[in-house]
Amino acid sequence: QQQVKQSPQSLIVQKGGISIINCAYENTAFDYFPWYQQFPGKGPALLIAIRPDVSEKKEGRFTISFNKSAKQFSLHIMDSQPGDSATYFCAANSGGSNYKLTFGKGTLLTVNP
Amino acid sequence: DAGITQSPRHKVTETGTPVTLRCHQTENHRYMYWYRQDPGHGLRLIHYSYGVKDTDKGEVSDGYSVSRSKTEDFLLTLESATSSQTSVYFCATVDDRSSYNEQFFGPGTRLTVL
Numbered sequence: 001q002q003q004v005k006q007s008p009q010s011l012i013v014q015k016g017g018i019s020i021i022n023c024a025y026e027n028t029a030f031d032y033f034p035w036y037q038q039f040p041g042k043g044p045a046l047l048i049a050i051r052p053d054v055s056e057k058k059e060g061r062f063t064i065s066f067n068k069s070a071k072q073f074s075l076h077i078m079d080s081q082p083g084d085s086a087t088y089f090c091a092a093n094s095g096g097s098n099y100k101l102t103f104g105k106g107t108l109l110t111v112n113p
Numbered sequence: 114d115a116g117i118t119q120s121p122r123h124k125v126t127e128t129g130t131p132v133t134l135r136c137h138q139t140e141n142h143r144y145m146y147w148y149r150q151d152p153g154h155g156l157r158l159i160h161y162s163y164g165v166k167d168t169d170k171g172e173v174s175d176g177y178s179v180s181r182s183k184t185e186d187f188l189l190t191l192e193s194a195t196s197s198q199t200s201v202y203f204c205a206t207v208d209d210r211s212s213y214n215e216q217f218f219g220p221g222t223r224l225t226v227l
Contacts, residue, residue, distance in 0.1 A: 006155075034215070041220075041221075046216070098163050099214050101156075103155045104155055
């Protein structure tokens, strides 16, 4: 049973455009929602994260939008750059779960120059 | 970079042979995790540890065992490797002393079982 559903599987955006990746979750006990960025041949690295007490968090060109009632959250990359080309994973966990993360299946983002 | 190394980085082995992957961390993090990454499946948790000698199963633990005799080392063992265990394996740690509880990932081990 997949607890975090991520879409789309792949995304192609032109340089300067907005990239949007969506995730939906089922477990209402989740209270921490990170996004990870992974470049080929590397391990994932934390990009940005949000807790459900806020509806939006912005760090530079990256924004998480969170809709608690819909159990959905999304990553927006403004002014997308070729260097943003990577695989992005959303994830979720609940604090009482030994910090275990449940990951979405990933989105391969390609930003064309 | 949380000072996580994985060894070996690449390994090719044959079906039925035992394989041990090592994760080493220098940050004294209490929690450690083993994931496998496969196309179309994302990252799936195999086993995790919440302290020395304290381990528990993840969602895809069948065919794998782990051990943690020291804080800095977390070993993943495939007792008898199968082709379905061909994958990229990532180790991760969590610093539960921080408020963010970020998971830090190692560089991965690419395992091929022929």
